[in-house]
Amino acid sequence: MKYSKAKPSSTNMLLIFSISSLAFIICVFFQVFVGIKSWGDDIKSQMKMYVYMEDSLSSQQLIDSYKLLSKKNYVLSAGNKKQITYVSKEKIATDFLKSSHENYQDLLGEENPFKNLFILSISDEYKSVNSFKKIAAELKAFPGVYEITYPNAFLDSFLSKIKHVGWIIMVFIILLSALVYLQLSNYIRLNIHSNRVLIKTMQLLGSTNAFIRKPYLLNALLIGLLGGGLGYLISNGVFYYFIQSLPETSFLFFDLNNQFQLFLLAVLSSCLFSVISTYFSLNRYLKIQHTNLF
Secondary structure, eight states: OHHHHHHHHHHHHHHHHHHHHHHHHHHHHHHHHHHHHHHHHHHHHTOEEEEEEOTTOOHHHHHHHHHHHHTOTTBOEETTEEOEEEEOHHHHHHHHHHHHOOOHHHHHOSSOOOOOEEEEEBOGGGOSHHHHHHHHHHHHTSTTEEEEEOOHHHHHHHHHHHHHHHHHHHHHHHHHHHHHHHHHHHHHHHHHHTTHHHHHHHHHTTOOHHHHHHHHHHHHHHHHHHHHHHHHHHHHHHHHHHHHHOGGGHHHHOOHHHHHHHHHHHHHHHHHHHHHHHHHHHHHHHHSOGGGOO
């Protein structure tokens, strides 16, 4: 009797750990995918366009240039204000002196070789290689513009690499989830197989298929909840250990909104896999003839 009671318990524990491994894989790759995306968005937010102006422009002409730039749709807006930063050449010279501790007059023999600068924050929909090139060409035609700079080569390689990494992670999620799901299905089939005589006996006594399925599906749902929650906690523990070495990456993985989505994903996917596998395994034994049970 002790053995018969322990067997289902040990089987359920095995199923819980199997489902938690599935949830762990999903959580890890989801965290990595979201982390890379957040990192990419953070890098993209720092991609700005630098507009250097001619020294011959007066203060009023610089103000007019600012107003003209503020009317452009590709300049990012925060509320009703365009995200344009003006940096005077005097400020640039002061910052250069503080950072390098060298006097540019001694190096270059000029009074101030730097240029007045407008730093434009670009809207996300315009952050592509072609869009930056078009914007740069348009700005170069502005009166008083000396030079336009932006991270051209970096922008080209970075955006394509982020996209490729995202697709690779998605493929890994699908493949590993499929492998773990197959393993999980085998465990569930073995669990249902051990109860095949009971299932067929209940059926012969007049129990409906829905009545027979109910306790198994409820048990599968409970196992999915426990396994999904366990996988979520383990994955968070792994990432918590990881960010102890790199605290600056915590914003990539422990965003509250992402954590809520991650928990739902882990629990729902685990419950879905568990219930679906149990349902199809049950159907097999509900349809089989009692003479073919052995």
